[in-house]
Amino acid sequence: MLPGPAGAVTEAVRGLPQAPPARPTGRRAHARGRAPRSKGDRTQGRGFLAKAAAVTAALTALGALLGLVRDQILAGYFGAGAETDAFLVAWTVPEFASTLLIEDAMALILVPAFSRALTRRSGSLSGDPVRALVRGTLPRLTLTVGGAAALLVAAAPLLVSALAPGLPDPGLAVDCTRLTGTCVLSFALVGYCSAALRAHGCFVPPATIYVAYNIGIIGTVLLLREPWGVRSAAAGVAVGGVLMVLVQAPSLLRELRTRPVPTREPRTLAPGDAGEGRIVLLGLIAPVVAFSLCRQSQTLIERFLASPLPAGAISHLNYAQKVAQMPMILSLMLCTVSFPVVARALAAGDTEAARRRVERDLLLAAVVVLVGASTVIAAAPRIVELLFERGEFSAADTTATAAVMRVYALGLLGQTMVGALVRCYFSAARPLWYPAAAMAAGLATTAAAGVPGAHYWGAVGIASANALGITVTAVLLLRGAHRQAVPVRVDRLGGGLLRLAAAGAWATGTGWLCQLAIGPAALAVAVACLAVCGVFLLFIACAVKAPEIPPLPRSARRTPHARRHRAAPSAAEAAPVGETAPVGGDVPLDHGRR
16 A cells, blocks of 8 residues: 555644634643633544544545456456447546546535635524525536436437547447436536535545445446446446435535524525625636536547557556556545635635645645656556456556556656646635646647557557646646745745655666566565655655755654644634634544534
8 A cells, every 4th residue: 555645634634723822832831722612622633633534544545446446347347348448438428527526626616615605604693604505506506417417318429429439339338328427417416515525624425435436336237247248337337426425415414404594594695695606606617617627638538549549449548547546546635635724724814824735735745646656657567467467358458558557657746736736726716717728738738749649659659648738737837826826836846846756766766676576466566666665765764854845854754842842823723613713624524423
């Protein structure tokens, strides 16, 4: 297992907001000067935070592990041929919907909106701003997205011909697309629930969604494989989407009921509440949606360019991407947890706290993703052999997938930086167009490089274009971050990232050399991972006094003595718990009643 995510998340959510200290200084005097806590607040101590962070990390890892099991089942039952290619064209729909409706657009729009509504909740006497926001957005969202899902199911033949014009079996792809098209509605509801719960500081239910999703797919394939073939996997997507909603809905209902309903609800929304509804439903969402569409369109370009290639090319790209992106998923978990912290700090006007949080998160996420990317590049053939080489998945498929996976891994740092930096732009009240423009530039780079790449190098050339395009986007976002709502120190952060990338290059070479002479695939992967981790630990230990990356050693090497003499808390951190404490920030990951 890659090190880092659990500890990083624990560090990201460690500081529970407290009242300012009394006259004396020191730990005991500070404890005596805290505002009194209610019975529920006493459960929100640091021990609880550590446990909740560990549970979140475990659920995320479990979801990723089940995703690997799902891919192993698909590879073993259906191999990497024309039938699997047809399903993977239909798989484009849930991939696109998950990015747009769960991971990017919905969260980037709704987390700040719910955070602002929660900020006004304590001072509202006429009604609950949070419930007003839900009433103004959820019904319209359900109707709009439900209509889009119905249209997608009806237009499945046209969609398949547009996505993969060279597919040998378009009829099978149409059937699968009609089944996966139902996830557009379910994923929209999942994204809404996840964003609302994270804004409330409740992170455990959203962390379970991919566990439920993959269980739905695996169970449906095992039950319906014989009569339906690969269509059973498409049906599993529909079942998994419903399960994702069901695991979150009870927690969201409980959160919405935490405040008593006033005796008389106002007939019209307050001006601020109506404004929140417009923020979610009208023109201000356009930059976020445009960014998400451009980001996910990279997959569309890949499938389009790979469809004329020999059968199995789309499958090799898919399996390679699924494995290579696992380090990125783990690294972005930290940013997902801290995104409400940044949004709430900006709402309170504390840009310095937001900047510190973003810079530290970026460096910690870079360490995690580079450890994973170095391991993937060093031992790609052994990883694919260990995970997939059985049943219909042949040794030739292993070789082709490993080559693609190594190239994909070159873009993982860029993928992580894009996912983390975009929160700097979308944490403020007004989303900006610059991220969409940067993502469009990266998409154009992918398309321009992908056409000759596919012609001369096949799937490897397509993966190279993907890595190049996302890296261009990451560089553009990093260069413009210092002028945005979160004034990231670009030069200092860029220097730290370059040093970490250099450490990643050394770690990759070390891991590759260490696994060469080892026979069993599992042992070779384990040795490569240990070698990579050892190089990174050595680098971090030697870089403690380097001024270019101060957030990293401070987070990793904080001592009790240092905690006693740390700087005074920021305005957002020093606010009393009952007043302006960040609802989605440094609070327990799940404070629901048990």
